[in-house]
Amino acid sequence: MPPQLKTLLPVLAVFICIFLVARHFLIPDSFGKYGHYRANSMDEIAALPAHHIGKAACMDCHDTEAAKLNSDLHSGLTCEVCHGPGWQHMDDPEKNKLSKPGTREFCGKCHDMNPARRTSVIHQIDIKTHNIDRANCIDCHNPHAVWEMKD
Amino acid sequence: MEHLYEMLKQVDGYIYPNEIELHWGILIVLYPYITGLVAGAFILASLERVFKIKVLRPTYHLALLTALAFLLVAILPLVTHLGHPFRAYEIMTTPHLQSAMAIFGFVYLWYLMVVLLLEIWFDYRRDLVLWAEQSTGIKRRLYKILTLGVTDLSPKTIAWDEKLGFIVTVVGIPSAFLLHGYVGFIFGSIKANPWWSSVLMPVIFLLSAMVSGIAMVMFLYMVVSRIRKVKIDMPCLDEIGKFLFMVLILDFTLESLDQVHRIYEAEESFEILHMLVNGKLNITLFIMQGLVGTIIPLAILGFFRIHLPKEKIRKPLYMLSGLMVLVGVFFMRWNVVIGGQLFSKSFLGFTNFKLGMIGAEGYLMAIFWLVLPFCILSFFLWLVPPWKKHAEAELTE
Numbered sequence: 001m002p003p004q005l006k007t008l009l010p011v012l013a014v015f016i017c018i019f020l021v022a023r024h025f026l027i028p029d030s031f032g033k034y035g036h037y038r039a040n041s042m043d044e045i046a047a048l049p050a051h052h053i054g055k056a057a058c059m060d061c062h063d064t065e066a067a068k069l070n071s072d073l074h075s076g077l078t079c080e081v082c083h084g085p086g087w088q089h090m091d092d093p094e095k096n097k098l099s100k101p102g103t104r105e106f107c108g109k110c111h112d113m114n115p116a117r118r119t120s121v122i123h124q125i126d127i128k129t130h131n132i133d134r135a136n137c138i139d140c141h142n143p144h145a146v147w148e149m150k151d
Numbered sequence: 152m153e154h155l156y157e158m159l160k161q162v163d164g165y166i167y168p169n170e171i172e173l174h175w176g177i178l179i180v181l182y183p184y185i186t187g188l189v190a191g192a193f194i195l196a197s198l199e200r201v202f203k204i205k206v207l208r209p210t211y212h213l214a215l216l217t218a219l220a221f222l223l224v225a226i227l228p229l230v231t232h233l234g235h236p237f238r239a240y241e242i243m244t245t246p247h248l249q250s251a252m253a254i255f256g257f258v259y260l261w262y263l264m265v266v267l268l269l270e271i272w273f274d275y276r277r278d279l280v281l282w283a284e285q286s287t288g289i290k291r292r293l294y295k296i297l298t299l300g301v302t303d304l305s306p307k308t309i310a311w312d313e314k315l316g317f318i319v320t321v322v323g324i325p326s327a328f329l330l331h332g333y334v335g336f337i338f339g340s341i342k343a344n345p346w347w348s349s350v351l352m353p354v355i356f357l358l359s360a361m362v363s364g365i366a367m368v369m370f371l372y373m374v375v376s377r378i379r380k381v382k383i384d385m386p387c388l389d390e391i392g393k394f395l396f397m398v399l400i401l402d403f404t405l406e407s408l409d410q411v412h413r414i415y416e417a418e419e420s421f422e423i424l425h426m427l428v429n430g431k432l433n434i435t436l437f438i439m440q441g442l443v444g445t446i447i448p449l450a451i452l453g454f455f456r457i458h459l460p461k462e463k464i465r466k467p468l469y470m471l472s473g474l475m476v477l478v479g480v481f482f483m484r485w486n487v488v489i490g491g492q493l494f495s496k497s498f499l500g501f502t503n504f505k506l507g508m509i510g511a512e513g514y515l516m517a518i519f520w521l522v523l524p525f526c527i528l529s530f531f532l533w534l535v536p537p538w539k540k541h542a543e544a545e546l547t548e
Contacts, residue, residue, distance in 0.1 A: 002311035003303045004273070011299065015264075023244045036247050109159055116165035116499050 051085040054078065058086060061093070068144040073123075082106075082143065102138030111137075164500025173492045173504050176512040177485075178228040181520055183334045183356060184484045185225045188524075190331035190357070191364010192218040193267070193323060198394065200320045209384045210391065212274070212537030213375065214368045219267050220528035226259060228520045231511055251337050262330045266323040271535075273316030276301060277309055278540050293534070331360040338487060345420035346427070346491040351409045358402035363480035365395045370473040371528070373466065379538065385462055389455070392469055396452035399476065403445050406483075423498040431501065432490045435482045444479010448472035 033039035058079040059066040069075060080086055088096040101107075108127040117124060134140055142148040158171050196214035199207040230239050243260070246253035280302045283294035301308075332353040339352025349355075369391045376383045413424065428436055451472045455465065494501050507513040 002315065003308055004276070004301050004311055004315060007299050007301050008269075019243075026240065026244045031245060036245070106156065109156055114165070 049087060051087050052078075052080050053086045053090055054080075057090060065144045068142075071145070073146050074143065102136050102143065104135075104137060107137040107143075161503035161505075162500060163502075164495070165497055166495040166500040166502055167497060170492070170495050171502050173489065173502070175488055175492060176232070176504075177506055177514060177517045178232040178512060178520070180481070180484045180488045181228040181517055182225065182232075183331075183338075183360075183488070184363070184481055185221050185228070185520070185524065186334050187331055187356065187360030187363050187480065187484075188367050189218045189222040189225060189262075189364070190327045190360040191362065191366075192221070192368050193327045193364070194361050195365050195368050195391070195394070197320050197324050197327070200317065201324060204390065206386050206390045209387045210368050210372050212540070213372055213532075214364075215267070215271050215274070216531045216535070216537070217368055217371055217524075217528055218364075219271060220524045220531060222259075222263055222267060223527055224520060224524045227523075228517070231516060231520070234511060251333075251340060255333055255337065258330055258333050262323075262326050266319060266326045270316055270319045270323060272297075272299075273312045273319060275535055275540075276312055277304060278535070280304055281541060282539075290534075328357060332357045334360075338491070341491075343496055344491050345418065346424060346494070347487065349409055349413075351405060351412075355402070355405050355409060358398060358405060359480050359483050361398045362395065362402050362476055365391060365398060366473040366476035366480075369395065369469060370477065373470055373473075375532070381538075383466065385465070388465075388469055389459070392452055392455055392472075395472075395476065396449070396456065399445065399449055399452065403449065420498055423494045427490060427494050427501070431493050431503075432486050436486050436490075439482035440479050440486055443475050444482060445476075448476045448479070 028038045028040070030039035031037070034042075055066065055078045062079070066079070069077070069079070082101060083098040086098060089098050104127040110122055111124055112127045113124050131140065137143075140150050142150065155168075155171075162171055192214045195207070196211050196218065198204045199211045230236050233239070242253055242256045246256060248254070276298060279294050279298045281304075283291055283298060283302075286294065335353035335356025338347040338356070339349050342348045369388065372388070372391070373383060413421070451468050455468075459465070460468075489504055492502075493504060508515055510516070
């Protein structure tokens, strides 16, 4: 056998052994219990604080708005779609206020004319020309009850 | 939530929510680019070793060291992109056997440990022993470690170096093809993306890798010769130019074939791809990849096939075409990686990509990873300079 291989083969064997030993210690205990992942990560992820709390949690306090919302076209939306994640607000409603957007740009994200959006599904207007006397959409429309018009 | 509404400004038409932000940025552009340089440089080296094109001898060791320097950096943009360096080893310890990317870790390791390091070691072992005897201090210790204790310089052992090195190179050629073909496969196998999904992708990646690797070695050979103040071996440079021309033609043909095929088939995705190519990828595809990276170098190198001008004119033109090819191949990777994420898989809209400067995904980081291989190569050239290797005649004695 050439002297090179007399050295290289043991080096390769040592390398593979180190890899196997390292692999043994590096693989987490619960790996592979359910599938190709660390089973313990499920509990860890479940223990993380929820950022979006869901419509039901909002309804506990804001039942009037929720009832209005659920009665018409926006009923498919959850509160946090417009107001943002509510977890901090739920902990301390006085300190952490949620946003109340109602500008032309904001509502226009869904309701501005877009040929790629089906008008039969989403009501669309041109935000640049539609009733330009009023600055914001919520000056006339109530987003919780879209049929309602303000003065 | 506000962040999402802000981001919608960069969207045209209809797009799925998870397509607004590009998940793969410039670092993922660099990954196939650097890997390609490795495969290309190695294939150029193997032309000399296996296919006995002796005129390429002056670039043989430079090509190998270039391949090694770039290979060491090849995965680092990926690690930066993923952002969890302490978890990076998991791709090796718990690889998912059905994941193309997980197997890449082993392809990479095979190529690094079994092909490149071994070939360079067999090639340098004799010199390492001799250098260890001649030098002092830390350099001497370094050389001694690198010999791995095999200090036998008998003709029989040296003949073994040659023989084993040759075997490794022969194994190395399919390995180099595998390494880069694999990178192409990772993109080509994504069937949801019509810009990527093509069986030609691995072949195109491989050929563009060869183009970029050959151009890089040509460029480095000229720069290193200039720094060392030695005369450039013009027959060698002409031969590299010839190979660059050949591979560039093949690469251009296959990439065109891929596009022509796409145009002729005109599947349902065609319209959006047509808009993509004529819109957001206009400059990077037609100007940078097509004109700068392919047509002009092809014209220059093709002209040299018809008429060989004086050395004084050829040298800067080789330098120029090498650099242009390198730029072109970079933009080829850009067009694949970035282009494939700019359009919605609903085929109804586009998002936008703005390259930042600062941060892990900024271009400063990309420049860092692109400069690092050159620093590593400089270190290699200082430690194991190919021009200080002991004469060939001694080796075969």
